[in-house]
Amino acid sequence: MFRSLLRLPVALIAVLGVLLVAACSAPTTDGTTVTDVATGPRTAVVDAEPEPITTDPAPALPATVRGVDGVETTITDISRIVVADRSGTLAQTVYALGLGDKLVGRSTASFPAIQDVPNVTPGGHGLNAEAILALNPTVVLTDTSIGPLAVQEQIRATGVPVVFVDPERSLDTVADDIEAVAAALGVPEAGAALAQRTLDEIAAAKDSIPADHPEPTVAFLYLRGSAIKMLGGPGSGADALVAAAGGRDAGILAGLDSQFVPITSEAMIASAPDIILVMTHSLDSVGGPEGLSQLPGVAQTPAGKTGTIVDMDDSTLLSFGPQTGKVLAALVEAFYPSDRS
Known part of the structure; x- marks a missing residue:
């Protein structure tokens, strides 16, 4: 392969080099470039079964x-x-x-x-x-x-x-x-113990973010087939998870002033996400990654060009309950996979 490349015209080699850099580097909304965001689709997996804090609670009633x-x-x-x-x-x-x-x-x-x-x-x-x-x-x-x-x-x-x-x-x-x-x-004592365990897991997830991590711009899309196609903004819930996982919410960076707005080419291009975050069933409802790429403006974004989509179970992602630490840990792993180059 390399010998074949050496036989190509110098100008064409230069063009290929530019394309390669472009494929590995996603421009962000502030003019910087994220060069270390792993690309391609992946699922952020969370053990769906919450772990009971006790197997023998003793309710004090009334x-x-x-x-x-x-x-x-x-x-x-x-x-x-x-x-x-x-x-x-x-x-x-x-x-x-x-x-x-x-x-x-x-x-x-x-x-x-x-x-x-x-x-x-x-x-x-x-x-x-x-x-x-x-x-x-x-x-x-x-x-x-x-x-x-x-x-x-x-x-x-x-x-x-x-x-x-x-x-x-x-x-x-x-x-x-x-x-x-x-x-x-x-069961207030069990509640206090569960709350503390959850906060500890959230802190541990934040601590697991690589010290030299990129700061990816992440767009949260809420989709329900052809009926509902929304881009998340401030207060969507996903914005807090993205920030806690070391990223930047694309909707906020694009200047959205509401929790969700209909997806348009202008909104998606302005948000310029490196990663698209979506619920698993939402992704399925539009035909998977290929169907997602057909939504207005998606193909023109850095995430659309690299196919960088992270999905997570619908009933888990925005539940903000006792699974929150595990949700955040799974997002950190999906945003910065250990085998990224």
């Missing part, structure tokens, strides 16, 4: 808590827990507290240990009061990310304790959210 809706609720029995939130964080948290055997209903959370637990939102994100009440819950944990609100109020009106937790999910709220769920279920 427990009285005030939900984010301002309603004070007393819980006397946690033998049949139903959780309902859009991100699936509540199911992860209950399981990680060692109370997975008490779960009788859940929403979108998906990991092997709870696959047989009835999904109270089988048709999407809408709740059905009759279906939930048929599970004979002794307590319902929920938030305003899911509804309609009239359903939660109807369940509460029957006498079932309904506790609303904060619907906001971010790195800054992880510990507080865990402890809020633990308090409602009468």
Whole structure:
């Protein structure tokens, strides 16, 4: 091969050299060049099963808590827990507290240990009061990310304790959210231990970022087939993960002022990502990496030119629960693979 190259005209060799450098170097929005970002598609893998902090929790009941809706609720029995939130964080948290055997209903959370637990939102994100009440819950944990609100109020009106937790999910709220769920279920000590373990795992993930790492620009895309194609910006949730993993959020650098905007050629080209971050099912919904490259402007970005796509399980990436440290560690490994050249 090298002998063949030597027989090429000098001008053509020069052109090939320029193309090679261009393929290995991605211009960033501030005029610098990232030359050490590993290219190509890869999956950031997280063990989907949260590890219980204890196998023998001892609930101290009754427990009285005030939900984010301002309603004070007393819980006397946690033998049949139903959780309902859009991100699936509540199911992860209950399981990680060692109370997975008490779960009788859940929403979108998906990991092997709870696959047989009835999904109270089988048709999407809408709740059905009759279906939930048929599970004979002794307590319902929920938030305003899911509804309609009239359903939660109807369940509460029957006498079932309904506790609303904060619907906001971010790195800054992880510990507080865990402890809020633990308090409602009468296991505050397990909650404190789980929160600390999660914070320790987040810190360890940050410490695992290579000291000489590049600072890749990462665009988070939220996709649902042909119906929804959005570029993440400030407050998307992914922006905090990208920053914690040593990267820069492409939407923020492009000047977006909302959590998500429709994908356009202009927005994608302006964001100039070195890496595209996407949920696994989102990627599948547009036909995989090849389909993603057909979205407006993607092929014109550094990530599009190198096919650098990182995907992660939908129910894990933005859950911001007890798996957060593991999520961050997986992103660090995907952004800076150990075998990169």
